Amino acid sequence: MSVPVLQVQGLSVCLPPGSERELAVDGVDLSLNAGETLCVVGESGSGKSMIANAVMGLLAKPKVAPVAGRILFEGKDLVALDEADMRALRGERIGMVFQEPMTSLNPLMRVGDQIGEVLDAHRSLPAAERNARIIAALRDVGLPDPELIAQAYPFRLSGGQRQRVMIACALVLEPTLLIADEPTTALDVTTQAQILALLGELQRRKGMALLFITHDFGVVAEIADRVAVMQWGRVVESGMAQEVLRAPKHPYTRALITAIPHGRPRRNDESTGVPLLVVRGLNKTYRSGGGFLRPGRQVHAARELSFTLARGEALGIVGESGSGKSTLGRLLTGLIARDSGQVLFDGHALAPELRRRPAAKRALVQMVFQDPYASLNPRHTVGAAIAAGPVAQGVPREEARELVVSLLRRVGLKPDAADRFPHEFSGGQRQRIAIARALAMRPQLLVADEPVSALDVSVQAQVLALFEQVRREFALSMVFITHDLRVAAQMCDRIAVMHRGEIIESGMAADVLQRPCQDYTKALIAAAPRFDLNQPQVPGQ
Amino acid sequence: MNSGFLRRFRRNYGAVAGVFVLLLVGCGALAAPWLCSHDPWALVQLPFVPPGTHADLLLGSDALGRDVASGLLYGARVSVLIGLVATTMALLLGVGLGAVAGYYGGWVDTLLMRFTELFQAIPGFAFAIVLVAIFQPSVQSIVCAIALVSWPPVARLVRGEFLSLREREFVAAAQLSGLSSIRIIFTHILPNAVPPIVVMGSMMVASSILLESALSFLGLGDPELMSWGYMVGAARTALRQAWWVAVFPGLAIMLTVLSLNLVGEGLADGLNTRIDGRMR
Numbered sequence: 001m002s003v004p005v006l007q008v009q010g011l012s013v014c015l016p017p018g019s020e021r022e023l024a025v026d027g028v029d030l031s032l033n034a035g036e037t038l039c040v041v042g043e044s045g046s047g048k049s050m051i052a053n054a055v056m057g058l059l060a061k062p063k064v065a066p067v068a069g070r071i072l073f074e075g076k077d078l079v080a081l082d083e084a085d086m087r088a089l090r091g092e093r094i095g096m097v098f099q100e101p102m103t104s105l106n107p108l109m110r111v112g113d114q115i116g117e118v119l120d121a122h123r124s125l126p127a128a129e130r131n132a133r134i135i136a137a138l139r140d141v142g143l144p145d146p147e148l149i150a151q152a153y154p155f156r157l158s159g160g161q162r163q164r165v166m167i168a169c170a171l172v173l174e175p176t177l178l179i180a181d182e183p184t185t186a187l188d189v190t191t192q193a194q195i196l197a198l199l200g201e202l203q204r205r206k207g208m209a210l211l212f213i214t215h216d217f218g219v220v221a222e223i224a225d226r227v228a229v230m231q232w233g234r235v236v237e238s239g240m241a242q243e244v245l246r247a248p249k250h251p252y253t254r255a256l257i258t259a260i261p262h263g264r265p266r267r268n269d270e271s272t273g274v275p276l277l278v279v280r281g282l283n284k285t286y287r288s289g290g291g292f293l294r295p296g297r298q299v300h301a302a303r304e305l306s307f308t309l310a311r312g313e314a315l316g317i318v319g320e321s322g323s324g325k326s327t328l329g330r331l332l333t334g335l336i337a338r339d340s341g342q343v344l345f346d347g348h349a350l351a352p353e354l355r356r357r358p359a360a361k362r363a364l365v366q367m368v369f370q371d372p373y374a375s376l377n378p379r380h381t382v383g384a385a386i387a388a389g390p391v392a393q394g395v396p397r398e399e400a401r402e403l404v405v406s407l408l409r410r411v412g413l414k415p416d417a418a419d420r421f422p423h424e425f426s427g428g429q430r431q432r433i434a435i436a437r438a439l440a441m442r443p444q445l446l447v448a449d450e451p452v453s454a455l456d457v458s459v460q461a462q463v464l465a466l467f468e469q470v471r472r473e474f475a476l477s478m479v480f481i482t483h484d485l486r487v488a489a490q491m492c493d494r495i496a497v498m499h500r501g502e503i504i505e506s507g508m509a510a511d512v513l514q515r516p517c518q519d520y521t522k523a524l525i526a527a528a529p530r531f532d533l534n535q536p537q538v539p540g541q
Numbered sequence: 542m543n544s545g546f547l548r549r550f551r552r553n554y555g556a557v558a559g560v561f562v563l564l565l566v567g568c569g570a571l572a573a574p575w576l577c578s579h580d581p582w583a584l585v586q587l588p589f590v591p592p593g594t595h596a597d598l599l600l601g602s603d604a605l606g607r608d609v610a611s612g613l614l615y616g617a618r619v620s621v622l623i624g625l626v627a628t629t630m631a632l633l634l635g636v637g638l639g640a641v642a643g644y645y646g647g648w649v650d651t652l653l654m655r656f657t658e659l660f661q662a663i664p665g666f667a668f669a670i671v672l673v674a675i676f677q678p679s680v681q682s683i684v685c686a687i688a689l690v691s692w693p694p695v696a697r698l699v700r701g702e703f704l705s706l707r708e709r710e711f712v713a714a715a716q717l718s719g720l721s722s723i724r725i726i727f728t729h730i731l732p733n734a735v736p737p738i739v740v741m742g743s744m745m746v747a748s749s750i751l752l753e754s755a756l757s758f759l760g761l762g763d764p765e766l767m768s769w770g771y772m773v774g775a776a777r778t779a780l781r782q783a784w785w786v787a788v789f790p791g792l793a794i795m796l797t798v799l800s801l802n803l804v805g806e807g808l809a810d811g812l813n814t815r816i817d818g819r820m821r
Binding site: 377379389441 | 709715718719720721724728729733
């Protein structure tokens with residue numbers, strides 16, 4: 001075997017004083033050969049991105065800086081290099097792709113110019129050749145009509161296309177090492193599958209080394225040759241991907257792997273068959289722009305949506321971003337007013353707008369939101385947040401306080417949490433608080449809008465278990481909105497798949513998952529990163 | 542929360558210095574009758590006594606033989622009073638209209654914002670001069686004029702904050718909990734919009750003091766009250782014979798306004814919890 005392209009030896013990176021731990025990265029060893037993919041896996045705060053930034057020399061020095069160890073790239077120690085030498089390596093020998101394709105391109109620069117910038121930084125080429133290289137780079141990443149795309153501004157491109165442009169930027173000088181920091185996390189599953197396949201194909205063709213940072217074991221199973229699992233800044237387990245995935249040795253790795261949503265459809269036992277919610281012909285169109293004599297842009301977020309939900313049943317709404325699934329949730333709660341259609345709750349019509357609904361009816365439908373950081377008022381104590389609803393309904397303060405304590409216990413938090421502020425809690429704990437707040441209203445229907453997609457896998461599993469538990473205990477019906485088919489299958493009795501504002505397929509969870517009728521559903525299921533220990537892996541295509 | 546605010550505020554040395562200057566101005570204003578032996582309008586000495594030559598007149602006397610030091614102290618009262626009252630009025634008006642416009646949106650927003658633009662279309666200082674000239678110069682009319690020309694930026698700021706805050710999920714959750722709009726505005730949105738308002742408020746006190754000085758300089762001040770702007774205005778004809786008559790009140794205006802701006806910056810630092818990296 002030849003000399004590894006990248007060798008990280010005993011690397012430690014310090015954090016500013018007063019952080020939750022002293023070292024972001026603590027004595028990490030990694031090595032990566034040409035043509036190989038190394039996945040660094042870990043939950044948020046594990047220090048995995050710090051490694052990528054340390055290799056690129058992008059740490060926020062001097063407060064965050066390497067304090068020990070070496071990063072050998074083709075035999076040179078990157079830690080000892082000065083900024084000028086480092087700059088010569090960046091882009092030329094090491095490329096990097098970031099997580100957020102929406103913000104990592106300059107919105108005021110044409111796509112072709114952004115790639116040209118990388119070329120100009122390292123080579124001086126005649127205009128014709130420079131142009132040819134730009135077009136070739138765009139063609140390489142599978143973008144249609146590269147000549148047209150080179151002239152386009154980033155806002156004309158979709159998220160997946162932008163990420164392809166980012167990859168083209170990183171690869172235009174054919175670096176020997178590509179670092180990808182969660183490059184597919186912000187993308188839909190079908191787009192993610194395409195980008196992963198593209199990265200695999202480019203890597204094979206160009207024989208470069210790929211350092212891939214991710215939190216998703218499904219992604220690891222798809223592309224990794226070797227894997228390093230990180231926790232609290234240390235590598236707790238590393239080895240060949242197949243071995244680590246099949247026979248994890250470290251308890252943390254085992255916990256992470258068991259926490260992955262298994263996607264086995266649950267047994268349907270809670271549903272009573274008595275309809276609680278009947279939705280008929282729901283429509284919502286967003287209009288934007290437009291003006292005098294000029295029609296605005298219209299987006300049909302909901303088109304003729306009809307379904308029924310039985311008492312005690314859980315319905316999963318699955319779709320990619322922009323499919324209208326969140327709009328549906330907000331239409332049901334009344335946070336957005338519908339254009340037309342009918343929503344019957346327990347036989348009575350619900351008004352389109354929340355403020356037109358009588359107070360008693362507002363309580364019936366409650367919601368748990370996606371972002372646990374945005375859904376709690378930072379200036380209210382947890383107790384005040386939970387008690388606000390009942391107090392507004394006329395529950396005496398003393399009684400409300402008891403309710404808060406019992407609900408906090410119910411969702412697995414200590415009663416003293418009531419006097420603390422949201423910023424003192426982690427994401428998972430905040431989502432528990434949000435669930436308690438929704439339960440305080442004694443709802444009959446809980447709408448959960450992507451409640452776990454902002455959480456780490458291990459926390460995700462706990463919060464999902466809590467949902468399951470409170471659903472049984474409070475005999476709740478649930479509309480569970482998610483982009484993740486596995487989560488939907490395991491949480492819901494029935495699944496409805498949404499695409500461009502329409503429900504294109506619905507049925508029992510097991511049926512939809514195992515015998516999908518629509519091509520779109522099939523594509524969704526095929527694209528979801530699979531992690532099935534019993535079946536051999538199918539390489540991405 | 543409070544200790545964090547103090548720690549971040551203290552880190553800004555300019556702001557701390559500003560607080561000391563403002564305390565000095567405040568104490569001087571409060572203690573003026575005890576600190577000076579004579580009324581600021583009283584003719585106590587020969588005209589144009591240079592500072593330091595007469596034991597009784599620390600900062601000299603002006604063209605009519607009035608004590609500059611006592612004018613400075615009594616002038617502080619006017620400046621502080623007008624700055625605070627006018628700012629409070631402008632904030633009440635601006636926050637109220639901005640909050641309603643931002644929270645309800647739609648035609649309410651359109652209507653209120655066009656109304657705001659009506660005021661913004663008139664140059665502020667010219668408008669203030671006209672108002673004071675129409676209603677006769679007095680403390681009340683000056684305060685009202687300053688408040689009327691200063692509220693539009695507040696309304697726009699508050700509207701912007703409300704527009705973005707009302708889309709936050711915790712507001713949606715509060716709506717689902719059945720809280721009334723008034724309650725949501727006051728307990729959920731306004732507290733989160735306070736930091737920029739406080740910062741803008743401190744800067745507005747400074748601009749109010751400047752406006753009042755400018756009005757007094759033009760002779761549109763309250764004739765009953767000694768003010769810094771009036772002193773500068775009265776001294777400008779004799780600037781070459783007696784620099785001290787204009788320079789000391791001018792310095793007082795400059796230092797006070799500078800301090801208010803520094804304190805405003807310090808407040809911005811102090812109220813910004815993200816500087817600590819504590820939020821997320």
